[in-house]
Amino acid sequence: MDFTWSTEHRQIREMVATFADEEIAPRAEEIDATDEFPHDLIDEMSELGLLGMPFPIELGGAGLDYHAYALALEEISRASGAVGTIIAAHTSLAGNMLYEYADDDQQEEYLIPLNEGSEIGAFALSEPQAGSDVPAMETTAERDGDEYVLNGPKLWISNGSVADTIVTFAKTEPASGYRGISSFIVRADDPGFNVERTEDKLGDRGCPTAELAYKDVRIPVERRIGKEGAGFRQALETLNGGRITIAARGVGIAQASLDAALAYAQDREQFGQPIAEFQAIQHKLADMDTKVQAARLLTHRAADRKIRGAKFIKEAAQAKLFASEVSREVANEGIQIHGGYGYVKAFPVERFYRDAKLNEIYEGTSEVLRNTIASQLLD
Ligand SMILES: Cc1cc2nc3c(=O)[nH]c(=O)nc-3n(C[C@H](O)[C@H](O)[C@H](O)COP(=O)(O)OP(=O)(O)OC[C@H]3O[C@@H](n4cnc5c(N)ncnc54)[C@H](O)[C@@H]3O)c2cc1C
Structure with missing residues (x-):
C-alpha cells in the first residue's frame, strides 16, 4: 500500500485548504448563527470547480478522482460542516444520480448546470414514515400518457429549499415494494411542487433541510431517470x-x-x-x-x-x-x-x-x- 499522495492530490488539497481557511472558516460562525444558505460562497466555490468535483470535464465537472474529492470535502468540512453537507448532497447524491443513471440529454440539461454551479441539486428519498425503511415511502408517480403525476411528502431534504433540480424517488408500482420505486428529475418551478418549511436544527445550520410536498406534479416521461423500478x-x-x-x-x-x-x-x-x-x-x-x-x-x-x-x-x-x-x-x-x-x-x-x-x-x-x-x- 502506498500512503503518499500524488502531486495532484496534494495540490487539490492545498488549494481547497487555503480557500477553506481564507473564505469559509471566517464565515462559518455567521452561517451557523443565521442559518442562511451562503449563496455567495457557493458561487465562489463553483468558480473554483468545487461543485462537480468527481465528474468528467466534458460534463462541466473537475475530473477528479474520489481521493481528491474526499480530501477536498474534508477540508471544506474542517471549516464548516454545513458547507460540507451542501456540497456532498449536491454532488455525491443529486449529481451522482444524474451521472450514473441519466441519459445524455438529461445530463446535458440537468447535470452540467449542477457541475458548473449555475444550479443546485437535492436528493429527495426520505419521508415522514420512510427513513431507514425506504420501501415504506408513500410518494407515488402515476403514469398518465406521456407524463407522470407525482404526489406525496418528502422530509429532511438537504438543499431542498434552494435546489433547482430535485432528484425524487416515488413509487410507480406501489404494490411491488422496493421493486416499484423509480426516480425522477423534478424542477423547483414545476407546478404543484412546494417547499413546505425548513427545519430549525441542532447543527448543520446554513444547509437548509426542507420538507417538500408534491401535489399533482406533472412531469414528462423524459424526466424519469433510468428504467421504471430501478430507483x-x-x-x-x-x-x-x-x-x-x-x-x-x-x-x-x-x-x-x-x-x-x-x-x-x-x-x-x-x-x-x-x-x-x-x-x-x-x-x-x-x-x-x-x-x-x-x-x-x-x-x-x-x-x-x-x-x-x-x-x-x-x-x-x-x-x-x-x-x-x-x-x-x-x-x-x-x-x-x-x-x-x-x-x-x-x-x-x-x-x-x-x-x-x-x-x-x-x-x-x-x-x-x-x-x-x-x-x-x-x-
Ligand atoms: C439534517 C438532515 C439532513 C438529511 N438530508 C437528507 C437528504 O438530503 N435526502 C434524504 O433523502 N434524506 C435526508 N435525511 C434523512 C436521513 O437519511 C434519515 O433521517 C435517516 O435515514 C434516518 O431515518 P429516520 O430519521 O426516519 O429515522 P428512523 O429510520 O425512524 O430511525 C430511528 C432510529 O431507529 C433505528 N433503526 C431504524 N431501523 C433500524 C434497523 N433496521 N435496525 C436497527 N436500528 C434501526 C435508527 O438507527 C434510529 O436510531 C436527512 C436527515 C437529517 C436529520
Missing part, C-alpha cells in the same frame, strides 16, 4: 458512494476539533502551566489524533476500492460509521479540553460537536450501517 437500487448505490464523502466530512470536523484543542491546550494556563503539560490532556490529544488518522485511512480505503471498481459497500459503511463516531467523540473531547469556554459560542468547538452529531444520522444511521456491515460479513 431503489440507484438510491442504494448512490448512498454507498455518498458515504465516502460523509466520512470525509466527519474527518474534517474531527480534525478541526483537534486543531482547536491543540491550540487551546498550549495557550490555556492553570496551576501555573499550560494545560497541555498535564498528562491527562496529552492523552486526550493523543487519542484524538489517533482516531482522526484511522478515520481518514478508512475513508481513503473505501475511495480506493471505488476508484478501482472493486465492491465497496462494506468499506464505505465502515468508513462512514467509524468517521462519524470519531467525529462526535473528538468534538466532545475538544469541548472538554476547553472546559467552560468549550460550552459557549466564544469558541467554535461547540459548533463542531453539533455538526458532528448529524454524521451519525444521515445517509444511513450508525445502527443501519452496522446492519449493512454485518450482512456483508455474513454474505
Whole structure:
C-alpha cells in the first residue's frame, strides 16, 4: 500500500485548504448563527470547480478522482460542516444520480448546470414514515400518457429549499415494494411542487433541510431517470458512494476539533502551566489524533476500492460509521479540553460537536450501517 499522495492530490488539497481557511472558516460562525444558505460562497466555490468535483470535464465537472474529492470535502468540512453537507448532497447524491443513471440529454440539461454551479441539486428519498425503511415511502408517480403525476411528502431534504433540480424517488408500482420505486428529475418551478418549511436544527445550520410536498406534479416521461423500478437500487448505490464523502466530512470536523484543542491546550494556563503539560490532556490529544488518522485511512480505503471498481459497500459503511463516531467523540473531547469556554459560542468547538452529531444520522444511521456491515460479513 502506498500512503503518499500524488502531486495532484496534494495540490487539490492545498488549494481547497487555503480557500477553506481564507473564505469559509471566517464565515462559518455567521452561517451557523443565521442559518442562511451562503449563496455567495457557493458561487465562489463553483468558480473554483468545487461543485462537480468527481465528474468528467466534458460534463462541466473537475475530473477528479474520489481521493481528491474526499480530501477536498474534508477540508471544506474542517471549516464548516454545513458547507460540507451542501456540497456532498449536491454532488455525491443529486449529481451522482444524474451521472450514473441519466441519459445524455438529461445530463446535458440537468447535470452540467449542477457541475458548473449555475444550479443546485437535492436528493429527495426520505419521508415522514420512510427513513431507514425506504420501501415504506408513500410518494407515488402515476403514469398518465406521456407524463407522470407525482404526489406525496418528502422530509429532511438537504438543499431542498434552494435546489433547482430535485432528484425524487416515488413509487410507480406501489404494490411491488422496493421493486416499484423509480426516480425522477423534478424542477423547483414545476407546478404543484412546494417547499413546505425548513427545519430549525441542532447543527448543520446554513444547509437548509426542507420538507417538500408534491401535489399533482406533472412531469414528462423524459424526466424519469433510468428504467421504471430501478430507483431503489440507484438510491442504494448512490448512498454507498455518498458515504465516502460523509466520512470525509466527519474527518474534517474531527480534525478541526483537534486543531482547536491543540491550540487551546498550549495557550490555556492553570496551576501555573499550560494545560497541555498535564498528562491527562496529552492523552486526550493523543487519542484524538489517533482516531482522526484511522478515520481518514478508512475513508481513503473505501475511495480506493471505488476508484478501482472493486465492491465497496462494506468499506464505505465502515468508513462512514467509524468517521462519524470519531467525529462526535473528538468534538466532545475538544469541548472538554476547553472546559467552560468549550460550552459557549466564544469558541467554535461547540459548533463542531453539533455538526458532528448529524454524521451519525444521515445517509444511513450508525445502527443501519452496522446492519449493512454485518450482512456483508455474513454474505
Ligand atoms: C439534517 C438532515 C439532513 C438529511 N438530508 C437528507 C437528504 O438530503 N435526502 C434524504 O433523502 N434524506 C435526508 N435525511 C434523512 C436521513 O437519511 C434519515 O433521517 C435517516 O435515514 C434516518 O431515518 P429516520 O430519521 O426516519 O429515522 P428512523 O429510520 O425512524 O430511525 C430511528 C432510529 O431507529 C433505528 N433503526 C431504524 N431501523 C433500524 C434497523 N433496521 N435496525 C436497527 N436500528 C434501526 C435508527 O438507527 C434510529 O436510531 C436527512 C436527515 C437529517 C436529520
